[in-house]
Each structure stands twice: as C-alpha cells, then as structure tokens.
Amino acid sequence: MHELPDNEPIPSSRRGRLRALARHEWLSPTEWRRRILFWSGAVIVGLAAVLFAQAADFAFGLFSRVASHGWWVPLLITPPVFALLSWLTQGAMKATRGSGIPQAMAALNVEDPDFRQRILSLKIAAGKMALTLAALLGGASVGREGPTVHVGAGLLYSLGRRFGFSDPTAAGRFILAGSAAGLAAAFNTPLAGVVFAIEEMSGAFEHRMSGTLLTAVIVSGVVSLGILGNYAYFGDIAASLAFGKAWIAVLLTGIAGGLLGGLFARMILPAGTGLRGVVGRLRARQPVVFAAACGLALVLLSLLSANGLFGTGYAQARGILEGHGGTGPFFGVLKFLGNIASSWAGIPGGIFSPALAVGAGLGDNIAHLLPGADPSAVVLLGMAAYLSGVTQSPLTATVISLELTANRQMALPIMAACLLARAVSALVCRVPVYKALADNLVAQYEEERRRRDVPAAPVDGTAA
Secondary structure, three states, rough: OOOOOOOOOHHHHHHHHHHHOOOOOHHHHHHHHHHHHHHHHHHHHHHHHHHHHHHHHHHHHHHHHHOOOOOOOOHHHHHHHHHHHHHHOHHHHHHHOOOHHHHHHHHHHHOOOHOOOHHHHHHHHHHHHHHHHHHOOOOOOOOOOHHHHHHHHHHHHHHHHHOOOHHHHHHHHHHHHHHHHHHHHOOOOHHHHHHHHHHHHHOOHHHHHHHHHHHHHHHHHHHEEEEEEHOOOOOOOOOOOOOHHHHHHHHHHHHHHHHHHHHHHHHHHHOOOOOHHHHHHHHOOHHHHHHHHHHHHHHHHHOOOOOOOOOOOHHHHHHOOOOOOOOOHHHHHHHEEEHHHHHOOOOEOOOOOHHHHHHHHHHHHHHOOOOOOHHHHHHHHHHHHHHHHHHOOOOHHHHHHHHHHHHOOOHHHHHHHHHHHHHHHHHHOOOHHHHHHHHHHHHHHHHHHHHHOOOOOOOOOOOO
C-alpha cells in the first residue's frame, strides 16, 4: 500500500473525509455527554418510579387497614386529607395538582426556561411524589402513573439543565425522554413508554431523537426489571376472543368505553357554563371547603360499593379480570363518579389506573350480556376501550393493555375497540383531555406574559 511521506501534504479530499469523520455524532464529546446524561437520568427515573410505586402501595395499604375498622373511619380521614392537599397546592406548589401529564406536555410546548423551571423543578417533582402519596394515604381515587411521568420529565429536565443543556430544543428532548421513561417504569411497559411519547407527548417524532428515547426507556425499564422482576402489571391473563358473534363485544365495549370515557374527560375539563361552570366557581371561591366536599362525596359513594372506591382500583380491576372480583354490578359507574370527585378536588394524582378500574367494571357489565364470550376477554376490551375514550390515544391504550396482561392474542380486538372508542369519545369531548389541560396551562402562561409586557399606566392617567 502506498503511504505518504511525512513531509508530503494530505490531499484535500482526504482532509475533508477526516473532518467529516471528526464531526460524526459518535465522536462528538457533546453528543456523548448528552447520551451519558440521558442514561444516568433514566436510571434515576427508574429508581424513583420503583420507590414511588412501593411507597404508594404502602400508603394505600395503611389507609385500607385503618379504614377496615369501621365504615365511619374514612369519614374522619378522606375529607380532611382532601382539604389539606387543596390548601397545600395553593401558590408555589400549584404545579403539583392533577395528573402531571398535562404539565409535562405544556413544558414541552413552551420553550420559556422560567415556565419550564416553574413546573418541572426538583422541588415540584419531590412535592408531586409526596402529595400523591398523601392523597393515597387519604383514600383518594387517583393513580401514580401520571405523577411518575411528571416526575420523570422533571428529573431529566433538571439534570440536563444542571449540566449545560439549557438550549430550548435540547431541554425539550430531556423532557420527552423523561416522560416516556417515567411511564415505562411505572407500568413496566417499555413499548407503551415509546408509543406514549410519540402519540401523546410530542405529536411528532424526530428521527435523530428515536435512538436516544429508546435507550432512555430501555435503561429505565431495566432498572424496574432488575428490582421488581419480569412481571405483568395485572398478571398473565390468558384471554381470547373467538371470531364471530363474540366480536360483538368489540362493538359494545368500543361504543360504551368511548361514550363514558369522553364524558369523563369532558366533566374534568374547566368550562365557564353549565355544571362545570358552577363547579369551577365553587372551587375558585372556597377551594379547601370544596375539596373536603369532594372527599365526602367519595366516601359516600364508596359506601354503595362492595369493595369501596378508594385508591387506584388495581385490586378490583385484577379481581374482575381473573373472574373473582366480588365488586358488585355497579362498581364501574360508582368508580367513574369517584374518579370525577377526586379530579374535581384538584388534588395531585393520575387517572390511568382508576380509568382501567372503571373499564374493568364496564367490561364486566357487558360480559354478562354476551354469555358466549370469554368474560376476561370482554373485561380486557372494556379496560382498553375506556382508557382510549378518556385519553383519545388508541395506540397507547392498546399497547398498555397488551403489556399489562402479557396477552398477544387480543391485539386485533383491542386495537379495534380502542380505535372505535377514540372516534366515539371525540363526539363527546372534541379535544383530548391531556391536550386540553396542557393548552389551558399554556394559555395561562401567555396571559401572564401579556400582563407583564403591558407597561404600567401613569399615575395621573395621561398617556405615556
């Protein structure tokens, strides 16, 4: 092979190739620093999600043991806890309210560092976890998955900002990856984390972002897998739906899940007129008293249910899936109302797990109308369809339902039910619930910015 002498200049074509090689992303120190931060942050998110899950189970278990001493015990616990949480989430901790997914979406859409810091700081992430645990300790009908998304987004955003990735575009990637890693670790559903990031969080998917996002989800999932083991959230459900008349279940669950899911989404969105307008004005006038009233409503509704409506509803949903729920025929409707009461209170907590519980009750009701179909299959369809109706994210609902039950045979029926539910839900609630809530946060931010930008009027009233 011919080699150039030491004193012979390197040809320009070779210099160009060397410069191009030096600029390659696999040799870029900045890109490697970003990757290491993503992977380190994903480990932290995975650990936080596992710790949060175990703490949530302990908190609700403690409430259940105390509440078992008498039907009157929750009357002494739940309304005061709702009132306390409403009082605590005023002012600086306002960003801890609700699911947490709209906050992460709003931060992704608004590139103002001050706005992002206000709703994704480490203080907010810690407060979100603590107050959601307090809500479960008080028996609130809330989940931990949405808050885990919020915490994941906050942790990765804060990590990136701390190590110099404060550019709005770069920070947005940290928010997106943290959100996906949070959902993946919360449910132990890595595929759902990726689909959720594409369908719900970003609305678009950058090609160059795909590898980084996937690795963040994988690392976070591996942490959860290493600590908790390879498990399905609801266990291995060997359900199937024979082709033919049983597919009527797809039609029934899709329509019912879409109608109820869209109604729930519509009921928890703010409005200026009708019942929601009245609720909004009462909450604005006396937020603490209103939250206590919502807690009282949840307790009274729970007295009508065989197993109560408190907490995530995981145990009830799993029992219905396995065919020994003992929840009674009205569990789905009562859980639906209990979820609305908890959402109206404005306290921290998600809607994913409670929505799956409502869907399980709905599917159980429909299964009694179809004696020829596998009851577990119809229940699974009801869970997926209702979740799709609430979120209007059919792909996320499909993948989550399949991964939660380690069931691949139901892929086509679940996908069909979720798509139908999404279409029906859009007739009831035109804007997806997370997007609507995120848009509301963005609108509040823009209004605040306009007020800051308007110069103060002179004291004497004359023009400046």
